[in-house]
Amino acid sequence: MAKVSIRGLFKMYPNAKDVAPAVHDFNLEIDDSEFIVFVGPSGCGKTTTLRMIAGLESISKGEIYIDDQIVNNLPPKNRNIAMVFQNYALYPNLSLFENMAFSLRLKKMEKFEINESVKNKAKKLQIEHLLDRLPGQISGGQRQRVALGRAIVRDPKIFLMDEPLSNLDAKMRVRMRMELIKLQRELGVTTIYVTHDQIEAMTMGDRIVVMNGGVIQQVDTPENIYNYPANRFVAGFIGSPPMNFIKGKLVRQDGRLLFAHDRFALEVPADTAGRIDLKYKDVYGGIRPENMTIKPYDGGDVAGPSFRGTIEGAELVGADRYVYVRFGGDEVIVRVDARERHQNGMEVLVSLEMDRFLCFDLHSEHRIS
Numbered sequence: 001m002a003k004v005s006i007r008g009l010f011k012m013y014p015n016a017k018d019v020a021p022a023v024h025d026f027n028l029e030i031d032d033s034e035f036i037v038f039v040g041p042s043g044c045g046k047t048t049t050l051r052m053i054a055g056l057e058s059i060s061k062g063e064i065y066i067d068d069q070i071v072n073n074l075p076p077k078n079r080n081i082a083m084v085f086q087n088y089a090l091y092p093n094l095s096l097f098e099n100m101a102f103s104l105r106l107k108k109m110e111k112f113e114i115n116e117s118v119k120n121k122a123k124k125l126q127i128e129h130l131l132d133r134l135p136g137q138i139s140g141g142q143r144q145r146v147a148l149g150r151a152i153v154r155d156p157k158i159f160l161m162d163e164p165l166s167n168l169d170a171k172m173r174v175r176m177r178m179e180l181i182k183l184q185r186e187l188g189v190t191t192i193y194v195t196h197d198q199i200e201a202m203t204m205g206d207r208i209v210v211m212n213g214g215v216i217q218q219v220d221t222p223e224n225i226y227n228y229p230a231n232r233f234v235a236g237f238i239g240s241p242p243m244n245f246i247k248g249k250l251v252r253q254d255g256r257l258l259f260a261h262d263r264f265a266l267e268v269p270a271d272t273a274g275r276i277d278l279k280y281k282d283v284y285g286g287i288r289p290e291n292m293t294i295k296p297y298d299g300g301d302v303a304g305p306s307f308r309g310t311i312e313g314a315e316l317v318g319a320d321r322y323v324y325v326r327f328g329g330d331e332v333i334v335r336v337d338a339r340e341r342h343q344n345g346m347e348v349l350v351s352l353e354m355d356r357f358l359c360f361d362l363h364s365e366h367r368i369s
């Protein structure tokens with residue numbers, strides 16, 4: 001088992017010197033046995049970082065340590081790392097048994113030991129009965145298991161996985177997600193898992209590393225990332241449908257703090273208001289779709305933390321309905337129970353749970369509340 005320490009990691013591809021670095025000032029401490037997920041949009045540097053840890057890509061600046069040993073110049077085969085790729089990279093002409101045994105044969109392990117180890121790991125992955133087949137003769141999910149099997153027979157100190165489930169259909173993906181976590185817990189191997197799927201990140205990671213443009217945006221538990229996003233990027237990237245952002249101004253009035261939009265003002269709860277620096281004026285208000293409710297507007301005064309809007313449309317998504325509400329030039333998505341039906345064009349009152357209302361500085365986009 002191993003801990004990994006990444007300090008000041010920086011990567012500039014030699015053929016891309018005129019553009020931004022692929023990875024910039026990357027610092028991270030990964031605990032022994034931890035399941036950590038790198039998540040972020042396409043091109044944010046996830047694979048590059050993973051390949052530097054594996055030793056498959058050179059490091060431009062910074063250090064990577066595995067258990068206090070600097071590995072910058074250690075060849076991949078000496079790092080005791082196993083990597084699982086998106087396309088599985090199985091040998092098509094070798095049986096599943098031979099695919100799994102491959103690295104053990106290279107290590108010159110005894111025949112009976114190889115046999116024992118492969119059978120044992122295959123049993124864990126429920127592919128014992130398939131070992132004589134070729135990769136072309138099994139399903140995608142089973143191929144995925146073989147790729148995993150090939151990684152775990154080597155008893156590595158670290159697993160690196162780059163979008164290993166993205167070739168599977170949605171149902172299989174959910175199942176494999178659970179099985180992977182179970183397997184990782186059982187083996188206790190430190191795992192770094194790359195995905196661009198925020199749901200995968202939320203459900204699998206002990207901690208999540210959110211990346212954008214080669215830079216870490218936030219490292220924290222799924223709960224904290226969801227409830228206390230460090231900035232507007234993280235707030236918008238994690239969660240589906242995404243958090244709503246409304247441009248407005250912070251105004252202090254009679255000892256109260258108001259979030260003021262052209263059409264309405266919302267009182268920021270006192271304990272939140274007390275933590276916001278006076279220097280912030282222009283902000284984005286952030287509220288998640290599940291932290292609002294709607295009801296038909298009856299023409300009376302608007303009381304409490306709410307504003308008027310018009311229903312533009314709705315999407316039915318299983319047990320939920322996502323309702324699009326327009327107010328002036330802005331729009332929010334509200335998540336309601338699917339049994340709640342509203343007519344398009346109807347005037348509604350949108351009410352906000354203000355204790356879930358976040359403020360982000362308009363310029364730096366950092367969360368300030």
Ligand SMILES: Nc1ncnc2c1ncn2[C@@H]1O[C@H](COP(=O)(O)OP(=O)(O)OP(=O)(O)O)[C@@H](O)[C@H]1O
Nearest residue numbers: 013015016022041042043044045046047048049196
């Ligand atoms: N061999 C290479 N030469 C030059 N630039 C590269 C090379 N590989 C990747 N890049 C660039 O480095 C940046 C990071 O790429 P990387 O593959 O790490 O992204 P990623 O987060 O894994 O994206 P995806 O989710 O699409 O797999 C991108 O801008 C990419 O174009």
Ligand SMILES: [Mg+2]
Nearest residue numbers: 046047048162
């Ligand atoms: Mg990638």
